[in-house]
Amino acid sequence: MATRADVAQKAGVSSATVSHVINNTKYVSPELKERVEAAIKELNYQPNMMARNLATRQSKHVGILVNDITNPYYGEIAQGMEEVAQKNGYMVSLFFAAGNAEDYCKNILQRKLDGIFFTTTKNPFSPQHINLFHEAGIALVNASADLGSSLGPDYAMAIDSLIKYLSDLGHTRIGFLSGLSTISQDLRFTSYLKMLEKYGLEADRALIVDGEFPYETTHRSGYAAMQALLPRETGVTAVLALNDLMAFGAIKAIREAGLSVPQDVSVVGCDDIFLTECIDPPLTTLCIRKKELGRQAMNIILNELNEKTTANVMVGVDLIIRGSTGPAVRRG
Amino acid sequence: MATRADVAQKAGVSSATVSHVINNTKYVSPELKERVEAAIKELNYQPNMMARNLATRQSKHVGILVNDITNPYYGEIAQGMEEVAQKNGYMVSLFFAAGNAEDYCKNILQRKLDGIFFTTTKNPFSPQHINLFHEAGIALVNASADLGSSLGPDYAMAIDSLIKYLSDLGHTRIGFLSGLSTISQDLRFTSYLKMLEKYGLEADRALIVDGEFPYETTHRSGYAAMQALLPRETGVTAVLALNDLMAFGAIKAIREAGLSVPQDVSVVGCDDIFLTECIDPPLTTLCIRKKELGRQAMNIILNELNEKTTANVMVGVDLIIRGSTGPAVRRG
DNA sequence: GTGAAAGCGCTAACAA
């Protein structure tokens, strides 16, 4: 593989000049420029990023930490992030919440990743790890808050609309399938509580199902949560699940209990992964603009790197009404 | 951030010695070794991979090309690959079939990726690109065949079992929703044809629905394919879809046509993504060991890199019978 | 057994 020196020689210029035409970092006379470009083409020269990165002390490599890439939600976010990363000459690598934090940390530090997007609150990294990242000058974007920039879905308004919608349909006993811990400060959960209050509905503790350690938010935990909720005889007529996968599981549990959706229980998901519209019944859900989220994450990282500015942004969430919700009926 | 020179100084040895204790590349007396290790710990020294990679001419960085990471199928493969990559000090980056091949190619070459796993036949890279990869000594693992090592699911036996199973249930008109082009040499399709013949069933062209360019294998294309198949009045009583997503879409189309699954039409998917067991009815499908596939991919790359051996392996596929298939009934 | 020093390919002062 040709190196910069080869190009310089072939073009009859210095290697610095080659650098300058490649990086557009200084004026080079049109004539030389042309000669250099010709040489590059001829030799099919490709700059060696490892060398460049060593010299510039940046890797042009970022990471995305996902809970479970098997959830289409994260997949779409990753796609959005990759899209703008690619446009800017960055690569994105995957990290899994279930992976080994120590190994990941070492990798991140040693490879000098330029930035990381934590899409999930389920973060394997300890505050010490985060500190190391900070010291290394890595741009951090967190779904929730505090460290570096923050970026996440703005659930509050959509959940407001949702509770109003359900309330208008006559629902007064609205459950919440959390998947997370009791003390969760998840915005979905806190918004749920707040909006219940706003619309004069009772936030009965029995209507709320927490997850169990290790916390999971899959169809399986949704199934388990609903199985836990139904026998409680709370008079529940509607539930909001932390995400669509959990909602799928909840629907299954409801059916297995001999009830139907939405006649007996209305079910609402969150995320709006593409499958929501193809299951039966189609799922009412809170639609997060996932690609947008991913794009924003990369943009924020880019800004943090280039302009040294940190940002706090929230992306919109919309209530999408489909077939899994309907009027409340009193069960005997 | 401390460098190797700092460590050397603190330990009172040369930087070469530090290298040797870190990489275990030469005998170093226990005494010095200990001093070096102490210094490393004390300075919290982390080797700079960019420098090391420059010197060793390998990036310890591999890629995985996926069709659509939003399909849990690919997500699980990526997870498997990442798992063994991490264990071996490699990072894996994502490439999307829909991405810009030119940009990707440049990236791959310039960053000196050590290997790439093409999980999908839908490959944006031209033979010229592939050639460049070859010349650069990049380990290539392809789902189908020919370039470098090959790795993919072994559909043939499972499809044999499937056709036998359906045939035993009285199905004689079995459709195929391909998503791909007419001339597809996809092993699922060719196995389907072969097994129809084996069990004495007719491979009516009208029972086969090709995809349309740009080929897609999502629930949407499954929906469209089934909508195309139903009006043909072929007497179809069972269909095999290229993957589970397409099967989901097919089920939706069947229902919208006023028919039911499996009473009127049996539906079979492929991949066994986790959602198959939580939709209604649970989907009969061909289960691919996805994590295994990902792990194998990384192992093959590692072997190709270290032992210069190439491999051709297929991972097992199992027929999983669930609720979406049942006895054939004569309609009309 | 250990260390000096010459790269790896590129960038970025600084000179010319």
Next chain:
DNA sequence: TTGTTAGCGCTTTCAC
């Protein structure tokens, strides 16, 4: 405007 050169941090011969 262009070229020289000293790094970037690590590996790896080759002397000692």
